Amino acid sequence: MCIRFWSICGTTLDDLEAPMRIELNHALCQGHARCAALAPELFELDDNGYVITESHEISAAAEPAALLAAKVCPEKVISVRG
Numbered sequence: 360m361c362i363r364f365w366s367i368c369g370t371t372l373d374d375l376e377a378p379m380r381i382e383l384n385h386a387l388c389q390g391h392a393r394c395a396a397l398a399p400e401l402f403e404l405d406d407n408g409y410v411i412t413e414s415h416e417i418s419a420a421a422e423p424a425a426l427l428a429a430k431v432c433p434e435k436v437i438s439v440r441g
């Protein structure tokens with residue numbers, strides 16, 4: 360039963376255990392700086408207030424802050440993927 364479920368959705372147990380990643384679309388950033396205000400350990404801004412952090416893996420502990428930053432960015436620059 361489980362094997363059939365996993366094969367239907369295309370997800371494997373390895374996928375579920377893979378580290379989460381922050382993905383950024385820098386072209387959309389308008390310098391609102393909410394990401395860095397909320398999670399300065401995850402997001403760095405340039406001198407003009409635009410995010411310069413590159414896409415990277417994050418720890419499980421950082422996931423809630425990353426998800427919240429993604430939610431509050433009005434330009435939808437940030438996405439968090441597993």
Ligand code: F3S
Nearest residue numbers: 388389392393394432
């Ligand atoms: Fe840019 Fe959104 Fe942060 S617009 S500076 S990624 S809150």
